[in-house]
Amino acid sequence: MDLSQTHHFAPATSLKTALESRVERFFALRSRHADARIYIKSAILLAWFGVSYYALVFRASTFGEGLAAAVSLGLATAGIGFNIQHDGNHGSFSKHRWVNRLAGSTMDLLGGSSYLWIQKHNLAHHTYTNIPQSDEDIEIHPLGRLAPDDPYYAFHRYQHLYLWLIYALLPAQLHFYNDFRKLWTGKISSRKFPRPRGMALANLVAWKLVFVAWAFVIPCFYHRVWVVAAFYFLTTGVMGVVLSVVFQLAHSVEEVEHPSLGEEIQSEWVRHQIQTTAEFARANRLVTWYLGGLNFQTTHHLFPKVCHIHYPRLSRIIEKVCRQHGVEYRTQPSLGSAIRSHYRFLRRLAAPPTANLPAATDEAVF
Numbered sequence: 001m002d003l004s005q006t007h008h009f010a011p012a013t014s015l016k017t018a019l020e021s022r023v024e025r026f027f028a029l030r031s032r033h034a035d036a037r038i039y040i041k042s043a044i045l046l047a048w049f050g051v052s053y054y055a056l057v058f059r060a061s062t063f064g065e066g067l068a069a070a071v072s073l074g075l076a077t078a079g080i081g082f083n084i085q086h087d088g089n090h091g092s093f094s095k096h097r098w099v100n101r102l103a104g105s106t107m108d109l110l111g112g113s114s115y116l117w118i119q120k121h122n123l124a125h126h127t128y129t130n131i132p133q134s135d136e137d138i139e140i141h142p143l144g145r146l147a148p149d150d151p152y153y154a155f156h157r158y159q160h161l162y163l164w165l166i167y168a169l170l171p172a173q174l175h176f177y178n179d180f181r182k183l184w185t186g187k188i189s190s191r192k193f194p195r196p197r198g199m200a201l202a203n204l205v206a207w208k209l210v211f212v213a214w215a216f217v218i219p220c221f222y223h224r225v226w227v228v229a230a231f232y233f234l235t236t237g238v239m240g241v242v243l244s245v246v247f248q249l250a251h252s253v254e255e256v257e258h259p260s261l262g263e264e265i266q267s268e269w270v271r272h273q274i275q276t277t278a279e280f281a282r283a284n285r286l287v288t289w290y291l292g293g294l295n296f297q298t299t300h301h302l303f304p305k306v307c308h309i310h311y312p313r314l315s316r317i318i319e320k321v322c323r324q325h326g327v328e329y330r331t332q333p334s335l336g337s338a339i340r341s342h343y344r345f346l347r348r349l350a351a352p353p354t355a356n357l358p359a360a361t362d363e364a365v366f
């Protein structure tokens with residue numbers, strides 16, 4: 001089913017004009033891109049990654065040392081994803097295209113594909129946020145239900161307990177299945193996308209080989225194959241849980257809206273982004289630093305071409321404009337409260353849809 005012709009957002013209103021003019025005013029005297037802070041942060045994250053990899057592959061000699069290095073490598077990898085590849089692939093890292101491409105290519109280095117990410121994330125997710133069969137980020141079915149219209153299976157009643165483990169497996173699924181499925185089918189979610197050809201395809205394949213080389217071939221010179229495989233799953237497991245949970249806290253929480261499949265989108269695009277996205281822990285500097293501003297996702301969705309170092313100040317401007325226009329700005333005060341909201345959201349969708357309930361059954365299991 002190709003929905004590309006079916007989602008038409010309502011015409012823009014004064015909300016969009018007000019947001020744009022306030023943000024334009026903010027950037028009248030400063031660049032939208034990064035300053036020295038993001039280059040320093042990038043150097044720290046890449047060094048953290050390099051040291052962790054060195055420790056894991058060349059130094060660790062006990063399980064405990066390996067575990068510590070794998071957790072460290074997983075956290076460093078997620079940090080690179082949040083801070084370097086995400087801004088780079090949005091073109092917000094620098095005013096220079098080659099710098100953005102270099103930053104974006106960390107996605108390829110880490111086993112993904114910047115080409116496919118731009119199609120999936122920048123075009124599909126950022127345009128059709130939380131819309132079933134268009135936004136792949138809410139598609140985890142049949143393993144779980146992140147959209148109210150997803151078909152229900154009995155084992156979903158435990159999804160708020162087991163999905164956290166499924167998150168740990170998502171990087172391996174991306175490395176060895178999802179990217180290749182997209183190339184094979186030419187589709188992201190239900191939408192067709194232009195498959196890479198020529199140099200773009202050669203580039204994608206070459207990077208996949210580079211990833212296999214550093215993640216598997218080199219470690220296999222120093223360790224047994226099963227040890228390499230086990231630590232691959234440990235490292236990517238840490239990375240997967242951190243990446244998935246952070247992205248879920250923006251769109252799969254109680255505060256935001258989840259349009260039904262086929263439901264006519266009544267809102268203008270800007271309002272739709274605000275209704276389907278939430279922020280959290282905006283006052284927590286450590287969270288903001290490590291997450292590359294992805295605790296400010298409403299701000300990011302409205303202005304994805306702005307470097308994340310500006311999000312804390314932009315967020316306050318956007319919240320004020322929303323208040324003036326009577327639009328609810330959705331936010332959670334802390335990381336913990338956002339995680340609890342995601343848990344409650346998963347638990348809500350773990351209950352059978354009311355229409356499917358047998359008569360006289362009270363599914364008050366939770």
Ligand SMILES: [Zn+2]
Pocket residue numbers: 086090121126300304
């Ligand atoms: Zn984004």
